[in-house]
Amino acid sequence: MSVSPPEQRIWWNEPIEKVELVWIVVAFLWGVFMFGFMIAWHFIGGQNLNKEAYRIAPSNYELKVENFARMYKVREEKGIPVVKPPGGADVYLLGRLWQWWPMLELEKGVSYRIHLSSIDLQHGFSLQPVGINIQVHPGYEHVVTLTPTESGEFGIVCNEFCGIGHHMMTGRIYVTDRKQAASDQFFAEGR
Amino acid sequence: MTAETIAGAVGRSAVFRTCAYTGLKVDAAAQALIKANAVAAVVFLAIGGFMGLLVALTRWPAVHLLPAEWFYLVLTGHGTNVLLFWIIFFEIAVLYFASAILLNSRLAAPKFAWLGFVLMVVGAALANVTVLQGDSSVMFTSYPPMQAKPNFYLALILFAVGALIGCAVFFATLVIAREEGTYQGSIPLVTFGALTAAIIAVFTIASGAIILIPTWLWSLGLISNIDPLMYKVVWWGMGHSSQQINVSAHVAIWYMIGALVVGAKPLSEKVSRTAFLMYILFLQLASAHHLLAEPGLDASWKIVNTSYMMYLAVMGSMIHGLTVPGSIEAAQRRNGYDRGVFEWLRKAPWGNPAFSGMFLSLVFFGFIGGISGVVLGTEQLNVLMHNTIYVPGHFHGTVVAGTTLAFMAATYLVLPLIFQREIMWPGLAKWQPYLFGIGVAGIALFMMGAGILGVPRRHWDITFSDAEPSFAYSAGAFLMMGLNGLFAILAAIGGAIYVLVVVGTVLFGERITGGHRLTFPLHQGGGNAVSHYGSYGTIKLPGTIILVAIFFVSFVLYYFINWKYLSELWLFR
Numbered sequence: 164m165s166v167s168p169p170e171q172r173i174w175w176n177e178p179i180e181k182v183e184l185v186w187i188v189v190a191f192l193w194g195v196f197m198f199g200f201m202i203a204w205h206f207i208g209g210q211n212l213n214k215e216a217y218r219i220a221p222s223n224y225e226l227k228v229e230n231f232a233r234m235y236k237v238r239e240e241k242g243i244p245v246v247k248p249p250g251g252a253d254v255y256l257l258g259r260l261w262q263w264w265p266m267l268e269l270e271k272g273v274s275y276r277i278h279l280s281s282i283d284l285q286h287g288f289s290l291q292p293v294g295i296n297i298q299v300h301p302g303y304e305h306v307v308t309l310t311p312t313e314s315g316e317f318g319i320v321c322n323e324f325c326g327i328g329h330h331m332m333t334g335r336i337y338v339t340d341r342k343q344a345a346s347d348q349f350f351a352e353g354r
Numbered sequence: 355m356t357a358e359t360i361a362g363a364v365g366r367s368a369v370f371r372t373c374a375y376t377g378l379k380v381d382a383a384a385q386a387l388i389k390a391n392a393v394a395a396v397v398f399l400a401i402g403g404f405m406g407l408l409v410a411l412t413r414w415p416a417v418h419l420l421p422a423e424w425f426y427l428v429l430t431g432h433g434t435n436v437l438l439f440w441i442i443f444f445e446i447a448v449l450y451f452a453s454a455i456l457l458n459s460r461l462a463a464p465k466f467a468w469l470g471f472v473l474m475v476v477g478a479a480l481a482n483v484t485v486l487q488g489d490s491s492v493m494f495t496s497y498p499p500m501q502a503k504p505n506f507y508l509a510l511i512l513f514a515v516g517a518l519i520g521c522a523v524f525f526a527t528l529v530i531a532r533e534e535g536t537y538q539g540s541i542p543l544v545t546f547g548a549l550t551a552a553i554i555a556v557f558t559i560a561s562g563a564i565i566l567i568p569t570w571l572w573s574l575g576l577i578s579n580i581d582p583l584m585y586k587v588v589w590w591g592m593g594h595s596s597q598q599i600n601v602s603a604h605v606a607i608w609y610m611i612g613a614l615v616v617g618a619k620p621l622s623e624k625v626s627r628t629a630f631l632m633y634i635l636f637l638q639l640a641s642a643h644h645l646l647a648e649p650g651l652d653a654s655w656k657i658v659n660t661s662y663m664m665y666l667a668v669m670g671s672m673i674h675g676l677t678v679p680g681s682i683e684a685a686q687r688r689n690g691y692d693r694g695v696f697e698w699l700r701k702a703p704w705g706n707p708a709f710s711g712m713f714l715s716l717v718f719f720g721f722i723g724g725i726s727g728v729v730l731g732t733e734q735l736n737v738l739m740h741n742t743i744y745v746p747g748h749f750h751g752t753v754v755a756g757t758t759l760a761f762m763a764a765t766y767l768v769l770p771l772i773f774q775r776e777i778m779w780p781g782l783a784k785w786q787p788y789l790f791g792i793g794v795a796g797i798a799l800f801m802m803g804a805g806i807l808g809v810p811r812r813h814w815d816i817t818f819s820d821a822e823p824s825f826a827y828s829a830g831a832f833l834m835m836g837l838n839g840l841f842a843i844l845a846a847i848g849g850a851i852y853v854l855v856v857v858g859t860v861l862f863g864e865r866i867t868g869g870h871r872l873t874f875p876l877h878q879g880g881g882n883a884v885s886h887y888g889s890y891g892t893i894k895l896p897g898t899i900i901l902v903a904i905f906f907v908s909f910v911l912y913y914f915i916n917w918k919y920l921s922e923l924w925l926f927r
Contacts, residue, residue: 164617168541175623182898187625296739329813
């Protein structure tokens with residue numbers, strides 16, 4: 164029995180049951196497949212997290228974000244700037260107690276280099292309802308090249324516990340269709 | 355050098371009794387220690403479980419029981435009490451049982467073992483006091499720069515030292531048993547599984563010491579800075595590895611219950627032991643699961659580690675997933691239930707809570723905890739669920755529906771055999787594993803469902819009523835959280851019945867003196883009668899093959915469904 168010493172003293176020479184052997188082979192091959200599929204996704208898939216990251220003092224990061232917001236601010240919503248960077252630009256997003264700052268306005272189908280960092284505790288960048296979740300550390304500036312594939316209004320929730328106001332920590336990203344954006348600009352210039 | 359000199363204690367003449375049901379020699383000192391650790395385990399399960407109910411009722415949006423401050427405090431206490439204290443106290447009891455009792459040996463250095471027990475009790479009590487005082491609501495993971503009171507870290511360190519002593523006593527007992535020839539040949543499979551758990555425990559506690567001692571000094575102001583990323587890398591060397599202790603321990607318990615209740619014998623010693631060995635060699639790498647969404651880590655590092663070096667440890671669990679039910683099927687067919695494909699399963703002792711708890715644990719651990727764990731631990735897929743409530747959904751599948759349920763099932767053997775008390779209220783006990791198991795399975799599934807819809811873990815208010823800008827989750831997410839609350843109540847009822855039956859039995863259960871028939875009988879003949887049937891070439895396992903095939907198809911389908919979800923996300927690199 165499983166609770167008594169093996170019946171055969173030399174148990175390692177016992178032949179293996181066929182059904183066990185088949186299952187071991189199946190499990191092993193499935194493991195090799197899953198291992199290979201993660202590698203393959205770096206070549207065939209469009210969702211792979213970049214390792215690009217820099218050490219940065221939180222105060223320096225805060226300055227960068229403020230400069231960025233000042234440069235591309237298009238309007239304000241309840242005191243929070245809405246920032247619309249040009250395509251391909253470096254975009255700086257700040258996690259702090261208890262806010263994602265500033266709000267962003269991006270264009271569908273355009274790539275942006277999104278910088279993520281915190282100036283106090285760890286936070287969790289959770290883009291909803293899309294479902295992209297990335298850990299944000301103070302002292303580390305993580306750069307993710309992000310391309311929105313749908314337009315609309317999206318929320319950023321914090322999903323790393325960051326104290327008593329954790330549940331109030333939110334942010335927002337607007338994504339506009341490129342055509343829409345172009346016509347807005349046309350009318351703006353025509354006026 | 356004898357084990358006594360290693361343990362630094364003096365040899366002793368032990369007092370033994372012989373168990374009327376298993377024929378095993380039971381060392382009185384080991385028996386007392388098993389009782390003490392099991393009782394402490396149940397006390398902390400009761401505290402932590404109650405806290406868990408409060409957490410679930412707060413996260414049920416329609417109920418929203420606790421204020422925010424209390425919610426985060428209770429959530430910290432819940433994780434610490436059930437994930438650490440309940441489980442590790444019980445595991446120490448399992449280690450002493452699997453060494454001294456199963457090997458007919460005396461326990462090494464019982465005084466030393468009592469010292470370990472006292473340290474663990476002091477640590478666990480101090481942690482609870484510190485958390486309840488407030489200002490230490492840092493969650494079980496205590497990620498810096500968030501800081502708890504120094505006593506929080508000190509309490510965990512004391513507890514870990516106590517647990518390490520327990521492991522040392524276990525190793526020394528193995529040495530004594532071998533030296534004194536208390537058994538013939540190799541150690542039993544269950545003891546081998548416990549040994550696996552103890553070896554992983556040493557690695558786990560070492561990782562914990564490496565990170566918690568500096569963090570404690572930091573909280574005292576003696577160290578200026580703890581790098582948050584470094585902390586996570588090392589902390590998860592403890593945090594995830596401790597779950598591998600649980601897996602090894604509860605798989606050992608599956609084999610033990612199979613043996614004692616239906617007379618199961620491993621299909622092949624070689625295969626089952628190699629599967630345990632896979633855990634030692636590869637499971638620790640899985641700690642990297644927790645770092646898939648962190649900045650600065652290379653994809654190749656993530657892939658090698660999260661795949662436990664090509665999923666060799668997953669293979670270990672998949673092997674146990676066949677050999678445990680396979681050995682039960684083989685035994686049941688020998689017991690005469692040989693008709694059709696599933697008579698062995700239909701006529702299994704479902705009324706015995708040790709068996710039903712064990713089998714539900716096996717099924718839920720595999721289907722819910724195991725499959726979701728592999729998906730969650732896949733490099734790219736992690737981004738879908740990182741830090742959502744899917745994560746607690748997954749680990750309630752592994753560590754509650756798997757480990758806790760298996761430990762509960764084992765308790766129904768420990769009570770008559772070690773406490774020598776007849777189980778009180780057998781009618782309630784019979785239903786307990788079903789109530790608790792189904793409750794926890796519901797918790798796990800609905801939390802996973804809510805997580806897929808984006809609901810974050812450790813979050814007081816998903817309506818964002820005070821947040822600016824606001825955000826609204828879908829109605830489905832709220833439905834999932836409500837169902838989670840309902841099933842948490844079911845699980846809490848199951849948990850309360852467990853505590854009630856254990857406390858009632860320990861205090862007032864009828865003493866077992868003679869070898870009368872137990873309410874929940876063991877397999878006839880206990881130790882020896884069934885150990886002689888052959889294995890190779892004589893066993894047909896059609897039922898197990900069907901079960902395993904269903905598992906494999908579910909696994910593959912669920913794996914690819916998640917890649918489909920991932921492919922629909924915004925692009926990022």
